[in-house]
Amino acid sequence: MVIAIDMMGGDFAPLEAVKGVHQFLLQETSSANLALIGDQSILAQLISDNNIPPGRFSIIHSDEIIGMHEHPTKALKEKQRSSIAIGFHLLSSGKADAFISAGNTGAMLVGTLFSIKALEGVLRPTISSVIPRENGGTGILLDVGLNADCKPEQLNQFAVMGSVYAQLMLGIDRPKVGLVNVGEEEGKGNILAQAAYPLLKENKHINFIGNIEGRDILMDKADVMVCDGFAGNILLKFAESLYEISAREQVKNEYFERFDFEIYGGTPILGVAKPVVIGHGISKARAFKNMILVAQKMLETDVLGKMKEELQ
Amino acid sequence: MVIAIDMMGGDFAPLEAVKGVHQFLLQETSSANLALIGDQSILAQLISDNNIPPGRFSIIHSDEIIGMHEHPTKALKEKQRSSIAIGFHLLSSGKADAFISAGNTGAMLVGTLFSIKALEGVLRPTISSVIPRENGGTGILLDVGLNADCKPEQLNQFAVMGSVYAQLMLGIDRPKVGLVNVGEEEGKGNILAQAAYPLLKENKHINFIGNIEGRDILMDKADVMVCDGFAGNILLKFAESLYEISAREQVKNEYFERFDFEIYGGTPILGVAKPVVIGHGISKARAFKNMILVAQKMLETDVLGKMKEELQ
Numbered sequence: 001m002v003i004a005i006d007m008m009g010g011d012f013a014p015l016e017a018v019k020g021v022h023q024f025l026l027q028e029t030s031s032a033n034l035a036l037i038g039d040q041s042i043l044a045q046l047i048s049d050n051n052i053p054p055g056r057f058s059i060i061h062s063d064e065i066i067g068m069h070e071h072p073t074k075a076l077k078e079k080q081r082s083s084i085a086i087g088f089h090l091l092s093s094g095k096a097d098a099f100i101s102a103g104n105t106g107a108m109l110v111g112t113l114f115s116i117k118a119l120e121g122v123l124r125p126t127i128s129s130v131i132p133r134e135n136g137g138t139g140i141l142l143d144v145g146l147n148a149d150c151k152p153e154q155l156n157q158f159a160v161m162g163s164v165y166a167q168l169m170l171g172i173d174r175p176k177v178g179l180v181n182v183g184e185e186e187g188k189g190n191i192l193a194q195a196a197y198p199l200l201k202e203n204k205h206i207n208f209i210g211n212i213e214g215r216d217i218l219m220d221k222a223d224v225m226v227c228d229g230f231a232g233n234i235l236l237k238f239a240e241s242l243y244e245i246s247a248r249e250q251v252k253n254e255y256f257e258r259f260d261f262e263i264y265g266g267t268p269i270l271g272v273a274k275p276v277v278i279g280h281g282i283s284k285a286r287a288f289k290n291m292i293l294v295a296q297k298m299l300e301t302d303v304l305g306k307m308k309e310e311l312q
Numbered sequence: 313m314v315i316a317i318d319m320m321g322g323d324f325a326p327l328e329a330v331k332g333v334h335q336f337l338l339q340e341t342s343s344a345n346l347a348l349i350g351d352q353s354i355l356a357q358l359i360s361d362n363n364i365p366p367g368r369f370s371i372i373h374s375d376e377i378i379g380m381h382e383h384p385t386k387a388l389k390e391k392q393r394s395s396i397a398i399g400f401h402l403l404s405s406g407k408a409d410a411f412i413s414a415g416n417t418g419a420m421l422v423g424t425l426f427s428i429k430a431l432e433g434v435l436r437p438t439i440s441s442v443i444p445r446e447n448g449g450t451g452i453l454l455d456v457g458l459n460a461d462c463k464p465e466q467l468n469q470f471a472v473m474g475s476v477y478a479q480l481m482l483g484i485d486r487p488k489v490g491l492v493n494v495g496e497e498e499g500k501g502n503i504l505a506q507a508a509y510p511l512l513k514e515n516k517h518i519n520f521i522g523n524i525e526g527r528d529i530l531m532d533k534a535d536v537m538v539c540d541g542f543a544g545n546i547l548l549k550f551a552e553s554l555y556e557i558s559a560r561e562q563v564k565n566e567y568f569e570r571f572d573f574e575i576y577g578g579t580p581i582l583g584v585a586k587p588v589v590i591g592h593g594i595s596k597a598r599a600f601k602n603m604i605l606v607a608q609k610m611l612e613t614d615v616l617g618k619m620k621e622e623l624q
Contacts, residue, residue: 134557145494148502182457182545190460190542214549218557230502231543233494237526238547242554245446245530251565255557 001031003295004096006083007038008065009103010283014038017102018046020288025056027289032296035096037062037083062086065103068281072106076114084108088115091274098295100266102279102288109146112269112276119308123151125271126158126229127278128165129236132258133220140166141180141217141225144267145233152195155179155226159206161270161307162224168301169294170223178212178222180231186210192228200226205310265290268298271307275299313343315607316408318395319350320377321415322595326350329414330358332600337368339601344608347408349374349395374398377415380593384418388426396420400427403586410607412578414591414600421458424581424588431620435463437583438470438541439590440477441548444570445532452478453492453529453537456579457545464507467491467538471518473582473619474536480613481606482535490524490534492543498522504540512538517622577602580610583619587611 007017021034033056036043040061047059064082066075076085084103088111090096101108109127118125128142142158143150159177166175179200181189186197188211200208212222217235227235243259245251265287266279275298277291298304319329333346345368348355352373359371376394378387388397396415400423402408413420421439430437440454454470455462471489478487491512493501498509500523512520524534529547539547555571557563577599578591587610589603610616 134560148494148505180546182460182542190540193460193542214546214551215553215556217546217550218553227546228502230494230505231546234492234526234529234539234543235546235550238529238550239526241527241530244527245567246563246565248446249565249567251558251563251568253558253561253563255561256563 001296001299002033002035002096003292004035004037004087004090004099005288005292006087006099006101006103007036007043008062008083009101010279011281012284013102014042014046016284017288018043018050018052019285020292021057022050022052023285023289024292025052030296033057034292035060035090037086039063060086060090066107068104070104070107072104072110075104076107076111084111087111091276092116097299098275098277100277100279100291100295102266102281102283105278108276108278109269112272116273116276119271119273119304119311121311122271123154123157125269126161127267127269128162129267130170130264131217131225131239132255134218134255135220137220138170139220139223139225140170141227141232141236142270143227143229143232144236145229146269147229149230150192150228152192152199155192155196155228156199156203157271157311159200159203159208159224159226160310162226163206164307164310165270165303166223168303168306169297172223174207175223176209176221177206177224177226178209178216180217180225180227181211181213184211184213262287263290265294268294270304273304275304313608313611314345314347314408315604316347316349316399316402316411317600317604318399318411318413318415319348319355320374320395321413322591323593324596325414326354327358328596329600330355330362330364331597332604333369334362334364335597335601336604337364342608344604345369346604347372347402349398351375372398372402378419380416382416382419384416384422387416388419388423396423400424403588404428409611410587410589412589412591412603412607414578414593414595417590420588420590421581424584428585428588431583431585431616431623433623434583435466435469437581438473439579439581440474441579442482442576443529443537443551444567446530446567447532449532450482451532451535451537452482453539453544453548454582455539455541455544456548457541458581459541461542462504462540464504464511467504467508467540468511468515469583469623471512471515471520471536471538472622474538475518476619476622477582477615478535480615480618481609484535486519487535488521488533489518489536489538490521490528492529492537492539493523493525496523496525574599575602577606580606582616585616587616
């Protein structure tokens with residue numbers, strides 16, 4: 001198992017990426033090998049500075065970087081030697097099994113959609129986010145931004161992909177699926193939600209429990225929470241801001257501390273053939289380590305293969 | 313000035329409604345008269361029990377109640393002697409200047425749209441919510457649920473109505489208007505947001521500052537935050553759940569305490585000819601008092617009249 005990592009992506013790269021790799025290698029007894037993509041000499045120096053023993057990783061040299069604000073498609077096309085472009089090349093050629101980056105999100109999405117294929121039958125890949133629940137568990141919200149406008153059939157597929165993810169990655173048996181909506185009763189909502197409800201209700205691959213409202217997101221009413229990427233993205237970023245606020249306000253509370261995105265590492269793209277995990281631009285060592293763990297678990301559980309089966 | 317109050321609406325009515333009226337009458341030196349709609353004998357008893365001195369209020373008898381889960385249109389039609397139906401009758405006949413209820417939200421919305429007219433030029437009325445900001449101020453989010461599906465022109469009108477409300481009711485000069493979106497740059501978003509952006513940009517009645525993201529909602533980036541009622545409702549209910557969680561988690565923090573909806577009383581309907589304020593089903597005395605204060609201030613500032621002017 002080879003996990004490729006863009007060591008140059010993110011506001012605190014490459015130092016925090018190197019530290020994250022170190023943390024992963026220190027605590028893990030897994031057999032995963034890491035392909036560290038970035039400037040050979042800078043990485044070698046940082047690896048030496050941090051006393052990371054050799055073995056289980058290799059450096060893949062890259063002398064270009066796609067900046068956080070560059071146009072994704074244009075940058076990917078023009079910067080073939082960038083760490084992101086090389087990562088996708090490794091992935092599509094089979095030299096890596098998964099790819100991780102905290103760099104330009106748009107470039108990661110475009111790269112994923114063009115370099116590795118969507119799973120057979122998937123209308124559109126999706127991105128999800130783990131949501132901490134007050135009862136101590138976690139749920140999954142999707143889509144959180146890849147698909148701002150959705151069709152009902154897409155929401156139905158998100159429900160399947162989210163259920164497989166919740167089962168294999170979060171260890172939730174028969175995950176409850178809720179449609180994020182403005183009211184509880186069937187028939188409520190915008191045109192999209194109204195049309196998605198009957199599809200979800202009839203879907204035998206999922207355990208649909210009906211509509212959930214905004215106030216249910218942090219409760220354990222549903223494990224898999226399905227919505228379009230517009231509402232989902234706004235909700236996710238709102239939730240993320242809670243952690244920053246509670247930190248600034250010096251709220252010492254275990255639950256609010258679980259809103260720290262670094263715990264969850266990054267956002268995997270679901271519905272594609274191979275694991276791609278996108279990190280926050282502000283990822284530090286712990287986030288990098290956890291992204292590697294997410295990618296590793298996705299490979300170990302074959303979560304994407306299971307999605308393909310369920311969507312047949 | 314006569315403010316009509318549905319004394320029978322809400323989970324804790326009529327006792328908490330009576331207590332709220334009492335709190336209002338005790339602290340207020342205003343000249344507002346209250347028309348208390350509900351069961352004459354029950355109300356008279358509670359008023360006597362609570363030692364509310366006579367004057368500045370009258371009881372309007374009603375012997376029917378629209379339950380929280382009744383079908384709005386059907387119930388309003390069949391229960392002409394219900395407190396909500398009577399409230400709208402007072403309002404439309406000019407015997408009351410404003411109407412408040414913590415009862416069946418759907419019946420309040422339907423009653424408003426059918427009994428009192430939308431302001432000239434208003435495509436669709438809207439409901440908004442005050443959002444506490446970390447810097448101590450407040451912002452306004454709209455629509456929060458009346459219009460699950462919106463057209464770009466509606467969002468543009470929400471921006472105008474929200475700006476007038478922020479100015480006259482929240483005391484914000486030249487309120488900054490933000491379009492709630494999934495990214496900062498122009499061109500981001502779903503089809504609706506993409507189409508609304510240029511309208512907002514060219515609107516000379518507002519101070520448009522561009523897109524805002526989910527993480528900006530609790531900051532002071534924009535004072536008036538515009539979105540469709542689907543995203544807005546989910547966001548609002550999510551924010552409301554924060555207060556409940558922080559109370560359960562015993563987070564002692566001034567900022568999180570400001571998420572207590574009772575502080576803001578209720579949700580006024582904007583874009584109609586007269587003030588209608590809808591309260592939470594779980595409103596207690598303080599929420600009732602604050603709803604009356606909102607209605608009173610709306611009348612004093614003529615905020616709806618100003619909206620009409622700005623929308624000409």
